[in-house]
Amino acid sequence: MQLGVCTVKRGKVWLAVAGLVIDENGKWLVVKKKYSGLKGMWSLPAGFVNAGETVDEAVIREVKEETGLDTTIKGIVGVRSGVLQHDISDNMMIFLLENEETSSMEMEEAELWDVQWKSPQELLRDEKTSVMVYEMIKRSGSQHELNMIEGINPGTQFAYTQYRLFL
Numbered sequence: 001m002q003l004g005v006c007t008v009k010r011g012k013v014w015l016a017v018a019g020l021v022i023d024e025n026g027k028w029l030v031v032k033k034k035y036s037g038l039k040g041m042w043s044l045p046a047g048f049v050n051a052g053e054t055v056d057e058a059v060i061r062e063v064k065e066e067t068g069l070d071t072t073i074k075g076i077v078g079v080r081s082g083v084l085q086h087d088i089s090d091n092m093m094i095f096l097l098e099n100e101e102t103s104s105m106e107m108e109e110a111e112l113w114d115v116q117w118k119s120p121q122e123l124l125r126d127e128k129t130s131v132m133v134y135e136m137i138k139r140s141g142s143q144h145e146l147n148m149i150e151g152i153n154p155g156t157q158f159a160y161t162q163y164r165l166f167l
Contacts, residue, residue, distance in 0.1 A: 010048065016092040017059035018046035020077055020136070021069065021099050027117035029099075030133065031066055034113055037157040042116075042123060043130040046092065059095045067115050068106030071097035080132060082154075083162040090160075094136070131155065132165065139167045 021029040030042040047062040049055055056073050063071050078094040107115040120137040123129045131154040149165045 012087060013089045014091060015049045015055070016046055016090070017049060017055050017062060018044040018080075018092055018094045018132075019059045019063040019071060019097045020044055020094060021063065021071055021097045023099065023117055025117075025119075027119050028123065028133070028137075029063075029067060029069070029115070030118050030123065030129075031107075031115050032113040032128070034111055037155060038130055040113065041128050041130045042118065042126060043133060044094070045115075055093050056095070059093070059097065063097060066108045066112060068103055070100040070103045072100060074098050077167070078136065079166040081162075081164050081166070082158075082160045085159045086161045094132075135165055136167060 019029075023029070029045065031045050032042060033039055045063045045066040047058070047065070049058040053061070060071055060073070063069055074096040076093060077096045080090075080092040080094065082090045084090050105115060118126075120140065123133060124137055131152060135149065135152065147166065149167060150163075152163055152165060154160060154163055
């Protein structure tokens, strides 16, 4: 795994955001990235928080950049926290967003292979669904506080030495 470029730019503590957008039919907005450990996997639109930006601003920006959709924040649905190669703290806040339906979907072709609305059932059956999305679907619909989930392996391509989800 190549962490060098990102490590220089971001240091050893990373903060990222992901946006869960669910349409009126219960389908989830998912993307297939062209890079990173999620290359070719269905995942949520996501990216790093920039300097001078709040996490809520970052998730709205990332979803817009990757999919063209304008969204609003409804809440926080989870947190992912891990340590890469015993060295880099990799953290992500996962937001529930609502599509404003005033914009049309436009894929960011430089970063993504595909953008689609997929039902949770489709994603559970698809071997290209990311571990985080899979675990979120398994727990969706239950009202509870965010609980820590340990013992999940998101794949060796990431080289996580620690990995936790709070869902």
